[in-house]
Amino acid sequence: MDVIIKNGIIITALETYKADIGIKNGKIVTIASKLDDSSAEIIDASGKYVLPGAIDGHTHLQMPFGGTVSSDSYEAGTRAAACGGTTTVFDFAIQQKGHGLIQTAKERDALCAPQACVDYAFHVVITDLRPEILDEFQDSVNFGVPSFKVFMVYKKEGLMADDGMLYSVLKKSKEVGAILAVHAENPDLIDIRTEKFLKEGKTSAWYHYLSRPEFVEAEADKRAIHWAKQLDAPLYIVHLANKEGMEEVKKARDEGYEIYAETCPQYLYFTNEVFKREDGRNFVCSPPMKGQESQDALWKGIKTGDIATIATDHCPFQSYEKDWGKDDFTKIPNGCAGIENMYPYMLSEANKGRLSFNKVVEICSTNPAKIYGCAPQKGSITIGGDADIVIYDPTKEFTISQNNMHSDSDHTIWEGVKLKGYPFMTFSRGKLVYKDGEFLGKPGWGKFLRRKRK
Known part of the structure; x- marks a missing residue:
């Protein structure tokens, strides 16, 4: 495995449970109560929620x-x-x-x-x-x-x-x-x-x-x-x-x-x-x-x-x-x-x-x-799905300001709004693209999604 997210509380549309998530080649390959792999990068999500x-x-x-x-x-x-x-x-x-x-x-x-x-x-x-x-x-x-x-x-x-x-x-x-x-x-x-x-x-x-x-x-x-x-x-x-x-x-x-x-x-x-x-x-x-x-x-x-x-x-x-x-x-x-x-x-x-x-x-x-028409590849934490994952810190106090946003707009209508909890990490197909206020991704990483409605 490339990455293991450990000790987090996984939240989906239907379930809430504690488990580890194993990621390889941008996909979720396993979800289990205890995962170990000495070659994998370990992300400790203790006290945090893990969401799609x-x-x-x-x-x-x-x-x-x-x-x-x-x-x-x-x-x-x-x-x-x-x-x-x-x-x-x-x-x-x-x-x-x-x-x-x-x-x-x-x-x-x-x-x-x-x-x-x-x-x-x-x-x-x-x-x-x-x-x-x-x-x-x-x-x-x-x-x-x-x-x-x-x-x-x-x-x-x-x-x-x-x-x-x-x-x-x-x-x-x-x-x-x-x-x-x-x-x-x-x-x-x-x-x-x-x-x-x-x-x-x-x-x-x-x-x-x-x-x-x-x-x-x-x-x-x-x-x-x-x-x-x-x-x-x-x-x-x-x-x-x-x-x-x-x-x-x-x-x-x-x-x-x-x-x-x-x-x-x-x-x-x-x-x-x-x-x-x-x-x-x-x-x-x-x-x-x-x-x-x-x-x-x-x-x-x-x-x-x-x-x-x-x-x-x-x-x-x-x-x-x-x-x-x-x-x-x-x-x-x-x-x-x-x-x-x-x-x-x-x-x-x-x-x-x-x-x-x-x-x-x-x-x-x-x-x-x-x-x-992009499920189950997107929208859930599912084995075989893309490792699009957010680690959320429910204890973080956050006040929205133009100074801490990441778009090119010079103002935000959300200026001064106080939030209870905030995303700590974002993974896009297993790649860490955001951590604790800092953007870590790069242009050109995103892929065009071809979809099919059932």
Whole structure:
């Protein structure tokens, strides 16, 4: 064996037990109560928890948007991920007009491969649906990209899918064994409300929230679920942030439909009150944080299993870029950092007793692996699986600050948030890539993950 992790408490989605883990050639080869191998490097995890690495199923690295490009390159974003215990990152490859699905994924891979510090995969965002694109769905699945996304917003930016396109893509996804993710908001309501606020001179970040409040998101959630139910097609709603949409997801799941909801740490910790702050523009993302009632509903959804996954929608911009909208919320680039904060925040909440550690592993690692087709290679501590492992110190007190983060963003919305417990080590396929505040990995280590949904 190359590495043995000894004396730790292993936590999976279903079990908690004490055992040693043996690693060879990047894989977990044995799990036993007592392992010895004089040739192996010994990692003593006494007093610590041993978890599967997290999977962030929703990031936007090096993404052109709002007149600029998100501030984390693939290197910076995956470096930050590793330092927060995330060992697999899913990014969105956005189809350009005239381009094919596999072409889109390959172009993004060419950009990512030399930079990635942990393993990665892509969802292809469909923006230019033509008959030949529908014909390419099966080829994309065979290529190892069985997940797609459409935006139900961003009409002016040329990204939006109308109901006809949404219906067609859902139907084809079901036929080929893929899954469709949707960003659900109503663009027409957003445009009407935005125009009204601008005419009235209401231009602060608070009006970003008021231009797209709870019901604007909820209507689109209901519409997407309606079409998925008519086709009995799998549907994945990204960054769910409102109570009414949460209730609609629960109803569909109770009726037996394959509907998944993802939410993000920023919706679980912050409410719309942040948009009233002096630095409110730094929190602008879409959909925006909602009221306390919605936050409570999301936490309830986690406990009932109706929130299937946690992801970040990591899409940071620099402070000076956020400042473009200081006097006009429509000029604020939408997005926040979070890739390094997801697992530590959720594990801290478990450490405080809000939910179990097993539930955190389930929604941050095991479920995304299953839903997106990379289990059992990822998402669990299993013999034969990749040795993507986090050693977590439940006793460490940690205060998030820009000074101790590892991305290229010049600020964090999590500044000053205190956590109970923090990742101590992160292994990516058996390689130590982070230890006690220091990144030890290197660009180009991460591999493209070809997936297959069952």
